[in-house]
Amino acid sequence: MRIVLLGPPASGKGTQGRKLSASLGLGYLSTGALLRENIEEGTPLGLSAAPILARGGYLPDDLMCPILADWLIKNDSGKGWVLDGFPRSMPQADFLDRCLSENGASLDAAIALEAPFDELLRRICDRVECLTCRWSGQRSELSKGNICPKCVSPAAPRDDDREENFRNRHVEFINLTIPVIDFYRSSGRLISIPATGTKDKTAAAILSSLEFKI
Ligand code: AP5
Ligand code: MG
Secondary structure: OEEEEEOOOOOOHHHHHHHHHHHHOOEEEEHHHHHHHHHHHOOHHHHHHHHHHHHOOOOOHHHHHHHHHHHHHHHOOOOOEEEEOOOOOHHHHHHHHHHHHHOOOOOOEEEEEEOOHHHHHHHHHHEEEEOOOOOEEEHHHOEOOOEOOOOOOEEEOOOOOOHHHHHHHHHHHHHHHHHHHHHHHHOOOEEEEEOOOOHHHHHHHHHHHHHHHO
16 A cells, blocks of 8 residues: 655644554654755765755655655555655656556545644654654653653654744645645545544544554
8 A cells, every 4th residue: 555644844743653663564764754864974965954844844856756666666565655754746656656567556535634734743842752762742642751651762853843934845845745735635535534632632633543554
């Protein structure tokens, strides 16, 4: 099964992407996490990406599409995958359809997570990420001393979790990603999921929306 997860920043793409790939035994790619790893490692990709992520912009399509193509070649075992954060623009959506059709494959579902702006902003201000294992959650989930509940290492806010950066990311989402959501709706592949309930409730809603496809 091949699934893309769409939604504004902090709608829960990472949270739900990890749960969904584990539930269905699928591969998982977060393009944002991949870029942050490259920034930390100081790779050429990381050096190009750093100033763009720092201001909350999207990377150019001609940089992102080859990254996706490379990942698909290495990770498409046949069982399928969940993409979190790709496609984010119409050229990326067209590119993904072309990559799949060249291999006789197609996308099974595009899941759009929906939550109001104020809730997204609240989540961004509360998010922390483990500096070692990359667990991500809310401050209230940390052990005493800002320690990751999974691997007992320090956790901290993500570098781009500042209000101004979040607002810029949200504007990019409206301008460039809403057309992608409309495109999947018009081609009958969109599943819209309200993402304001608990994490588990949202995960259950996603799984049940996919039941007829599994
Ligand atoms: P990316 O890392 O994908 O960032 P984003 O889209 O801004 O989304 P976030 O990761 O901030 O949020 P999320 O939806 O994953 O929510 P999460 O599960 O963490 O991309 C970063 C940057 O990389 C982009 O801005 C761009 O520059 C670049 N980039 C990446 N891909 C690109 C592409 N294809 N093209 C161009 N540029 C690209 O949840 C958020 C918080 O809320 C967490 O604390 C979580 O615990 C909490 N939470 C989640 N669900 C719930 C719930 N139901 N109830 C309560 N709290 C919840
Ligand atoms: Mg994420």
